[in-house]
Amino acid sequence: MSVRRIDPHAERARRNRLHPRHHEFARPAWRWTSSEGVTRVNPHALGAIGPNGIRRIDRSGASVEASPVSASQASAEPARRQIVIDQPAGHIVVVPELPEGRLGDHDKDLFGLARQLADGRDLAVTAITFLSGVTGFEDAGADRVVDLAATVAEGYDPQARLSALLAVEGALAPQHWVFADALPDGGDLGRRFGARLAARGAADARPATRVWQLNDGRTLSRAGDRQDILRDVARVLLALPECAEPVSETRHEARRIDLAATGEASLTAADPATPAGVIDRGRVAVDPQEIPLAQAPFILSAGRGVSDWEGYHHAARVLGASEGASRVAVDDGYMVRTRQVGATGTFVTASCYVAVGISGAVQHLQGIAKCQRVIAINNDPSCDMVKRADLALIADGDAVLAAVCERLGQPRDGDGESWQTEESQHAAA
Template identity: 70%
Template structure:
């Protein structure tokens, strides 16, 4: 009998998009945009095959496909085809935002769009980063890598210095295209600054005018979103500011990401250097922000509680110590433990946190839909078979109140006992002491 086996390690890699081998085990896309902008759906790729061979459709993200993988087993090496370009005819520059020092989903989409522009023309896709160590550039599709961390501090907001570094790269390599993420204040601001700088040069002219909100490139044309059901089509410019999901990430090839050094000072034209002496933006450092004042849909770190939380005072204290925004399941909100504005899920707020910690949440389908776009999910629950544990990238099968109290104590900020709790503990201690004397007698 042909019994279908499930590899839990492969399933965990497939759920975790930050894993280095995620693209190797990810299932193929079942939804894409056609050349005329119409969304196409492959009905054969929707859902997942269960152990009994029946296809189930689960949009919560808790279940992954258990169909046997076409690639090699997990013990073998990567199955991607290696691509090396020794003598490129030109360059396509990609400036990823790299939040928290790693590539985001939007950054991988940019590299996918760059490969559409480079493949077939022997162009080298070059990543230009302001961080010293960025992992995953080889799998993302970068043939070259320019590290500008020695010239520009990637942790500070200094757009003029970043612009000067990009202008030096432009003068040294003269790339065919520049790709930025159309987001503010990251790639959207920097890409527009570069377009304004290059448009002053007579050699570039109107071709340096950036195409914003790009979501598709085909046949030498760029298609940009202008509004609801309205698109702008124009010739492919040198600078493109692309939206998320502008292209499919690279999943079949592996590239070299060969480091390239650029002299940011020596290669910069003197005219441009003199025009950049006046600094218009001064970084005064980070401003402390109350995590509870951040909208839940924009919070990068969320500590969420459910019915399994028994000590809500300790939960609030842990969120304050960790610097996390508070969230809750629908049950916790209905019980009156959290306000309705903090409800996470399809019936509450969809969240896109980099780290989401679920304490005492079983994982209803509406809640799992709300956290489908979170990068890392940590579940703390007593039930090892709940759906939240199956969805999580890391699961702790233990009491959530005890874990939060231990974390606060480890960080040197334990919660002070309430007067009522102190009296209760004193009473219970005295009672146990009397019982001890009674037993000894």
């Protein structure tokens, strides 16, 4: 006799739409009403697999509503359809931003927009990268990848990148170019590229900027307070974040191609119209506390579990992190309101978010939903922040921060002896 067992944590997450893991446990909608008032039915969601392993179709939807969603099934990533294009009819080139050497959320949106342009036309979505060793193009939706890291040096050199892109234009003759409309990288490079194509006499070279949607074969661009601009799809598109849904149902080949080996274009040849004299002087040091919290790449956030606030501020200075806080820490007066993270404060998109002594209220978890990596330091192994974190340290936050500063060679005065005493007590226990 089989006993149906229910995971109470999964059930609470499924019933609470505000829970950060609600989408993992929510059952797929099998019937809904469209905006036109027409009832739609998802045929893939109808039915269930019986004890003999055969899928039975039940158009009433009763089996869908009755079947529980186990945590193992919900956490497993669904299988993606493999897409291979051997002989593409053309190319749609995407130039991703690649913050910190990996695909960001904006980059994935760009590939989603390119897939809307390519699907149904036998076109290959080709990614251009100026960094070597970047992964994830297969799941992002790239059919081809052109690695220009060997021809363009690292650092700020827009003219060299522009010359390489013009060589790619001569080799592949793409139907569309997709850039991120973000300064100073994709927005500047895309506008330079469109201006150079116009100078060469290319048709429809004027870029479509601030693109946020593709609708019926035309693009919609944000125009501030004015009405959105509707125009035909240009050759050069500069798209905003969330311009399209990222690719989630298909997996692509991401085949590496070497344009220099084909002999169609010389990627090392300099553009005759390229002016010389651009010198990269390196990055300018910026105080992390002056960076807006919504744009900070590295945030060290504190909650009620922090008692040594001087040690916390010292750790933030040593690590070069922007300071954040939970609502409780702000209400207690330890941090200013502008540093509050969460749905009632600031939504952050940091590459690394370290939560020290934060239990993880729903509003706080909503505010860090788009952070790439979350590290939790907490004494409570069952708190929601530990469950959300990619890496969790079950320890006292003050002691961990003091140990990190000491390991980096910048201990706060008087911290070294107290940390070593606590470490010896912990080892003895």
